[in-house]
Amino acid sequence: MLQQLEGSRAMAVAVGLCRPGVVCAYPITPQTHIVEDLGEQVRSGRLQNCDFINVESEMAAISVTIGSQAAGVRSYTATSSQGLLYMMEGIYNASGLQLPLVVTLGNRSIGAPINIWNDHSDAMAMRDAGWVMLFAETNQEAADLHIQAFKIAEETCIPTMVCVDGFILTHAYEQVDLPSQEEVDDFLPPYNPKMQLDLAQPQAIGTMVPPEYFMELKYEVHENQKKTVAVVERVGAEFRKKFQRHSGGLIRSYKTDGAKTIIVTMGSVAGTLKDVADELGDEFGVVSVVSYRPFPTDALVAALRNATNIIVLEKALALGVGGILANEIKLALGGSGQKIRSIIAGLGGRLITKALLKDCILAHDGDPELFLGLRHDCVNSLKK
């Protein structure tokens, strides 16, 4: 049903429709409204057969979720920023143990300096942890990606994270078409664990693995992640067929046919960039990366093949190195001869406006790395 509601609530309803057996979370801005709503769903009885477990920290939240998933129960948590960092040991364990939990990340910057606003630094801190990572442009996509996330995770035994821009999506009211319970049940079968802790047949998981086997196990997870490209694409296509909406898959291309300049990005800023591309004309297109992990190399190469200029705009930064997505795109397009520029934007919630974007996209000063709206006077005064 089409509704006008807060993004956090839309996501919470979508998660509830996936019938998790355990929701365990610790509050942190800007994710909190999601788990508050799930708590209310459990309390009111709208979400049945689900334990909502209150814990004392994010480390406990991810640990409980890992434990319940290992016991064969569909499990979910959500976090942001420092909360994700506090979970990090569990994040790596979940993928190493091949436990298909689903986590929402309300994207927020990482301190110091402390800052509650949106960027993608938190997500980038776990890019090599072996998770599937999906980025939403709108709250419709955010809701839909959660339904797909459980399916992708459980088919592949890879934990899956849905990344949504903190505040910009989590706190925005917009219209979202939420499916019925029957529709979701039809799309997402009950969780059928491939491995399950069982008191009747005791076994241990996560035991020490010596050098003779460790590399083989990591190799298996690595190969499994690469194969997941096809699963993310197929689940996206299945979702589109069933729900008549294109929210999922690997990448999304907008006006790229015949475009000489293509801007590549992730998350909600793609919407603003589409408006900018419309205003700049036919020569400008946008590609948004929906599946950041697994990284859709082939799809990106195909989408960007005919562009002369590629601009990668991202809300994160490898300090001392530069744009993270930009460098991955450079690797993917290695030796193609295309001009690739990097724009770092929106760090710590810095405004991203159409006017700034247009100036930056049209600038031909040859600067390969640009910080959108950087206040040079402020930088100079900090040097003193």
Place this chain on the structure above:
Amino acid sequence: MFQVRIHGRGGQGVVTAAEMLSIAAFLEGKYAQAFPSFGSERMGAPVAAFCRISSREIRLREPILEPNALIVQDRTVLEPAHALEGIAAGGYVLINSPSPIGLEFDGLDGVTIKCIGATEIAMEHLGKPLPNAVLLGSFAAFTKKIKIDSVIEAIKTKFSGTIAEKNVAAAVMAYEKIA
């Protein structure tokens, strides 16, 4: 696209006002996007919230820099919050004030200002100084961009029981005062 910026102080329901306005527009079959200014919001501190209304899908995510309409829930934020900044030509400015306020708009044509004692109406109906729903009632009459019936439905979506009824009564009174 019609863009509305709402200014006030934390605790006055500024964000809720933007949300209700978006629900009202949605109920009329339009696309609407409401979002807060994402500051470190505290009781009493100046806050802002935004609402875009359009017949087409809204993709833009920047804050509203050139509003077609402003709702100022607390006149004491007019200066500190630079509340009038960016107001578009032909725009509407609705201010919560029982008496008229003289405002200068350099070089802008056709900006209309309306003042209404929304806090007084809220005190009469709700017994609390919460002017947000009241001002949406006046906004409907002033701008004619949204129907009062949609505002009433939006209030009922966000509130329930007697609180909803009282807010509806206050909004309708504010609507009739301006209409």
